[in-house]
Amino acid sequence: MNVFSVPFSGGSLGKNDGCEKAPQAILSNMPSLNCANNKVVITNNDVVVFPLDFPATQLNIIKTVKFPSIILGGDHSITYASFKAFAMQHTNAALVVFDAHPDLMQEFETPTHENYLRMLVSESILKSGNLVILGIRAVDEEELNYLREKGIKYYSATDCVMRKEDICDEAMAFVKNANALYLSIDIDCVDPAFAPATGYPEPGGLSSNDILYFISRFRMMKNFKGGDIVEANPSKDINKITCKLAARILADLC
Ligand SMILES: [Mn+2]
Secondary structure, eight states, X not given: OEEEEEOOOTTSTTSSTTGGGHHHHHHHHGGGOOSTTTTOOOEEEEOOOOTTOHHHHHHHXXXXXXXXXXXXXXXXXXXXHHHHHHHHHSSXXXXXXXXXXXXXXXXXXXXXXXXXXXXXXXXXSSOGGGEEEEEEOOOOHHHHHHHHHHTOEEEEHHHHHHTHHHHHHHHHHHHTTSSEEEEEEEGGGBOTTTOOXXXXXXXXXXXXXXXXXXXXXXXXXXXXXXXXXXXXXXGGOSTTHHHHHHHHHHHHHO
């Protein structure tokens, strides 16, 4: 599988400085995995980023990333550019996001990890009917209004834990007719007990096993063509548990 490393934290508004080190930390944990997919062959490609130049970084992502592939962030703002590249390479593309937060704050001129998803929808790069968000548990009122206004399909973290299989069935049925499916995994969808190293840890999330269950099923969909893993921060990690989980997610996606 092709992997594109995007060591960029400039979209985290200073809240997750250090997440630019995640691609290397995740890749360096791959050999230590002891799982069915540990023989997966990864070809890493580094995307050149400009820490102080947002638009230039976004352009470089769009120019460099080719699918099928997995993108390693970096903060969640990089999904704005990588999904844009995905939508340029595939018509009628769908996005399934795992995240504690919906990232739908009012848009500004440049995408950040708080509003990239709203920008994708409001700029019509992504149809709201091709979007599912899973695992949310920290939502601003402004975001709730936008979710309702656009009729966006979403599931809380509690739903994802309590009704895992049904919700996975529903979400898969919802995106199965899209030409191509992109999975975006913000590591903060997972409970901080399992993934403490991130910018906005929120209690009450999915377990490691829950996220791996969802991935194992989405991964088998015929239209699955790519995705990303974002917001892990090695500088906040404890015994590498977050980066090891991210490495396992990467192995299972490949
Ligand atoms: Mn996010």
